[in-house]
Amino acid sequence: MKLFDTMEKKIVEIALPKEVRIYVCGITAYDYSHIGHARNIVLFDVLRRYLEFKGHRVKMVQNFTDIDDKIINRAIKEGKTALQVSSRFINEFMRDVEELNVKECIRPRVSEFIPKIISAIERLLNDGFAYKIERENGWDVYFHVPRFESYGRLSGLSTEELKRHRIEPDPLKKDVRDFSLWKSAKEEDFKANSYFESPWGYGRPGWHIECTVMSSEILGIPFDIHGGGMDLIFPHHENERAQSYALFGREPVKYWLHNNFVTVNGEKMSKSLGNIVRIRDVVEKYGGMALRYFLLSSHYRHPLDFSHGKLMEAKRSYDYLLNTLRNADMEISYIKTFEGGRGGDVIESRMTDFMLALENDFNTPKALSVMHELSGIINTKLFTSSLESLETAFKELYTMMDIFGFLRRYERSPILSQDEMKRIIEREEARRRKDFFTADRIREEFRKKGIQLVDTKHGTRWFISSSF
Numbered sequence: 454m455k456l457f458d459t460m461e462k463k464i465v466e467i468a469l470p471k472e473v474r475i476y477v478c479g480i481t482a483y484d485y486s487h488i489g490h491a492r493n494i495v496l497f498d499v500l501r502r503y504l505e506f507k508g509h510r511v512k513m514v515q516n517f518t519d520i521d522d523k524i525i526n527r528a529i530k531e532g533k534t535a536l537q538v539s540s541r542f543i544n545e546f547m548r549d550v551e552e553l554n555v556k557e558c559i560r561p562r563v564s565e566f567i568p569k570i571i572s573a574i575e576r577l578l579n580d581g582f583a584y585k586i587e588r589e590n591g592w593d594v595y596f597h598v599p600r601f602e603s604y605g606r607l608s609g610l611s612t613e614e615l616k617r618h619r620i621e622p623d624p625l626k627k628d629v630r631d632f633s634l635w636k637s638a639k640e641e642d643f644k645a646n647s648y649f650e651s652p653w654g655y656g657r658p659g660w661h662i663e664c665t666v667m668s669s670e671i672l673g674i675p676f677d678i679h680g681g682g683m684d685l686i687f688p689h690h691e692n693e694r695a696q697s698y699a700l701f702g703r704e705p706v707k708y709w710l711h712n713n714f715v716t717v718n719g720e721k722m723s724k725s726l727g728n729i730v731r732i733r734d735v736v737e738k739y740g741g742m743a744l745r746y747f748l749l750s751s752h753y754r755h756p757l758d759f760s761h762g763k764l765m766e767a768k769r770s771y772d773y774l775l776n777t778l779r780n781a782d783m784e785i786s787y788i789k790t791f792e793g794g795r796g797g798d799v800i801e802s803r804m805t806d807f808m809l810a811l812e813n814d815f816n817t818p819k820a821l822s823v824m825h826e827l828s829g830i831i832n833t834k835l836f837t838s839s840l841e842s843l844e845t846a847f848k849e850l851y852t853m854m855d856i857f858g859f860l861r862r863y864e865r866s867p868i869l870s871q872d873e874m875k876r877i878i879e880r881e882e883a884r885r886r887k888d889f890f891t892a893d894r895i896r897e898e899f900r901k902k903g904i905q906l907v908d909t910k911h912g913t914r915w916f917i918s919s920s921f
């Protein structure tokens with residue numbers, strides 16, 4: 454499989470073991486999650502599903518940052534503790550993730566890893582990769598960037614660029630690029646109850662060290678794929694790599710994989726522009742599957758621009774795929790119930806093209822177009838294909854849609870019993886003599902059993918009502 458490795462800055466052939474270990478940086482839990490988060494979550498969920506389809510076992514971790522300035526600020530504003538704020542938004546996130554049909558993964562929280570983080574920082578101090586500066590309430594600890602020779606290699610930024618990127622020059626720091634490992638407690642941290650005991654007094658970890666510690670503890674070093682949004686390449690992942698390399702003496706990650714942003718009317722989402730689109734709001738309006746479709750409709754390395762028109766289009770496209778799958782399914786159960794079998798046309802497999810699209814730098818829009826081609830053929834040959842071929846085509850489309858996480862609660866159309874068959878025939882006769890009272894009563898009988906009847910020009914078909 455080929456993917457764009459940020460470290461190599463090119464598309465590379467990636468070699469993955471039977472058990473693949475993936476770490477993806479997660480949200481900072483201080484507000485509702487937006488569709489930019491959703492893009493990252495859904496992309497890695499599909500990658501994971503695809504690898505599982507290919508026979509890998511996937512151990513996937515996505516963390517929650519529950520210690521952070523933004524959480525602390527909100528907690529103070531609301532008169533709460535930082536952990537109360539973060540727990541609330543972690544719960545909200547989990548609701549969103551369920552709507553998006555994202556598979557469960559390991560979701561560690563920073564606050565659960567404080568002792569491990571402290572011992573990692575102690576090691577960095579002991580090995581001379583870090584130093585401390587005394588402050589009002591204890592010590593700040595910094596990673597000393599010049600100690601790590603290949604700093605900047607991941608982001609590809611030059612030393613000059615790296616220096617320019619540091620926003621707050623601190624005269625006590627040894628190098629402007631040095632970054633925080635431990636922050637001594639400030640007044641706000643006490644107010645929001647977001648401080649921990651350490652060898653350097655009360656304080657809390659810097660942002661980057663959490664991912665180094667959680668990834669190495671849960672997955673081991675090196676692990677296979679480290680993912681995140683493009684905005685995390687620098688400084689977060691550059692710093693993470695430096696820390697992990699310093700701690701373990703080797704490259705911590707085999708492949709770095711980053712996804713591009715979601716924009717709104719061509720602009721980046723931001724609080725200051727007031728153009729943040731929440732997952733919650735889109736799901737309420739169009740449904741989780743339409744959002745999922747939209748997020749996969751652009752290549753992961755290209756920006757994706759949000760608009761209501763595009764969401765409506767995504768919903769239509771998703772509904773078309775789902776209806777096609779259901780049409781095939783209904784026809785199969787009809788043939789099996791009433792005819793036992795059928796000969797006829799062959800529907801050619803599209804699985805190779807589907808896989809080729811994903812193998813080649815995970816081209817999800819191309820894979821979607823293959824699903825549409827297959828759907829077009831299924832719909833055209835629905836009543837003329839052989840039962841065997843229709844079943845194969847159904848399974849193929851089902852597999853593709855499942856890899857894309859499009860089937861949240863899909864249930865196969867059942868084969869009907871002798872009694873049910875009789876009722877269907879009685880209903881068709883009732884309809885012919887315009888006895889709609891009887892026809893509706895029989896429809897209601899099926900509805901109560903959770904089966905929805907569909908009248909087509911080829912007769913009655915049916916599916917499980919709760920299935921989509």
Ligand SMILES: [Zn+2]
Binds near residue numbers: 477478479664689
């Ligand atoms: Zn991270």
